[in-house]
Amino acid sequence: MLPDPNSLYGPLDPAPEAGYENAPPRMGFFTDTSVCIGCKACEVACKEWNGVPESGLDLLGMSYDNTGALTANSWRHVAFIEQPRPAGHDAAPADVLAAPADVLGAPVDADPTRPVDAGPQFLGMPGAQPPGRGTGVEERTDFRWLMMSDVCKHCTHAACLDVCPTGSLFRTEFGTVVVQEDICNGCGYCISACPYGVIDQRKDDGRAWKCTLCYDRLGAGMTPACAQACPTESIQYGPLDELRERAAARVATLHDRGVPEARLYGHDPNDGVGGDGAFFLLLDEPEVYGLPPDPIVTTRDLPKMWKRAGLAALAMVAATVAAFVGGSS
Template sequence: MLPDPNSLYGPLDPAPDAGYENAPPRMGFFTDTSVCIGCKACEVACKEWNGVPENGLDLLGMSYDNTGALTANSWRHVAFIEQPRPAGHGASPTDVLGAPVGAGPDRPVDAGTGAGTGPQFLGMPGAQPPGRGTGVEERTDFRWLMMSDVCKHCTHAACLDVCPTGSLFRTEFGTVVVQEDICNGCGYCISACPYGVIDQRKDDGRAWKCTLCYDRLGAGMTPACAQACPTESIQYGPLDELRERAAARVETLHERGVPEARLYGHDPNDGVGGDGAFFLLLDEPEVYGLPPDPVVTTRDLPKMWKRAGLAALAMAAATVAAFVGGSS
């Protein structure tokens, strides 16, 4: 059943809306890209737990981004984005505990700024602080942005609307899961997804994507990717709590001189009703390959079906009128 277009943009608790009584709190992901180190532990943990086939073994040129995108065989994708350092960016990044990155015995904290002395980075692996004896000259003219992307588990999920077999379903945790055993490979969900998340495997044509480790959730466990993340860049929990935590993190980064920090997918009044997996970004969404204003792709279908029905009735009436008029 297609949703009422007048309710597409309002707040919605998807599990009760799907018919679950006494549903648990909606669960989700908050991915803080400011502390992602690009280790890819999330990709590996996802593959190992879910039995996702290996891929990304052919390196894409000189990039560390060997998987390239979310696919049927990459349910978590760690993007590496190299860009010039933002003008006037002089703040120190902080680790997951809030301490300035780079502070230590051989990189003291500046008493005036609270930052480690020397060049500062946001997501620049391999940077060696002075005095480490590496002989590698430090770079200060660019930075790497990193983001572990995943299915957004939309509040208003167009993939659910178009699936003809019921392969896609809403769980009691508010997440969206594909039952591959009843997927017929029609591909409707792929074109319906505003984020381009869902993909088909070439060998069987069925759709695959992140399940937010539905089997682990049912057992009271943390999803594999969040469990493996060494910096807590990927955080799992009740969505309302994650949104509060994310808002506090953005405020902290702004206070520490990172004005470009912003949230993406957290707003329940956006074009998809908010995401079950949202992000803290350090640049515009387009830089990370995310649509700036995602909209549920099935929002106009009820109107379209109504217009098609009215057109069909008008055509039928005209046919009857022509037949009656001709016979008389």
């Protein structure tokens, strides 16, 4: 059943809406790209736990990015984006992006008297050294890497659910969206419906595959494999409301420390998809990371279209009947 288009943009708890009584808190991911080091531990952990086939070793000419995008065989993708440093970036304290974390993963104010270590801020090319290290290796500070571990967004209003003809895609009690590959018929409707281009088909069987947010681990009270493996707590897992509060505090901290470009993406329950179950802290515009700036539910106009199609069909039937009656008389 398609959602009411008038309710698409309001806050919604998707699990109770899907019929779960006494559903647990909605769970999700907060990915803080400001502390992502591009290690790809999340990619490896995802593949190992879920039995996802290898993606190959082609470097694609894009730094160390050997996966390239989210695909049926890459449910997590760590993007490497090279760009000139933004104006004033060097003026920010060097420990801004690598502030220590407390037990909840929220940033803790660094000691202002501690000597500044340029290492955590440096995001130059591999082989180059941070300024002042005195290694004799050529130093590069004119551009930086932005790194982001991308994943399915587990949308509040998920268009993929609207178009699946077999019920292969379903909403879980945790508010996430999962594909049951054993009943997927490979129609591909969900692929074109996803506003983020997340879902993909495997060439050998044609079925749709994507991140499940480790549904089997959630049911056992465990942390998803990618978040468990992340060494910097760039990927944080927990109740979505708590993650949103934590993310807002992190952005405020970065702004106070001279990183005005820090912003959240996918956290707003009043955006075009009702907010995402996996949202991000970015250091540049969404387009830089390959994300749509204003995602929408691609099926939002379907109820109106079906209504218009029905009215048009009735009008045609009425005209045909009128012509037949008029001709016979």
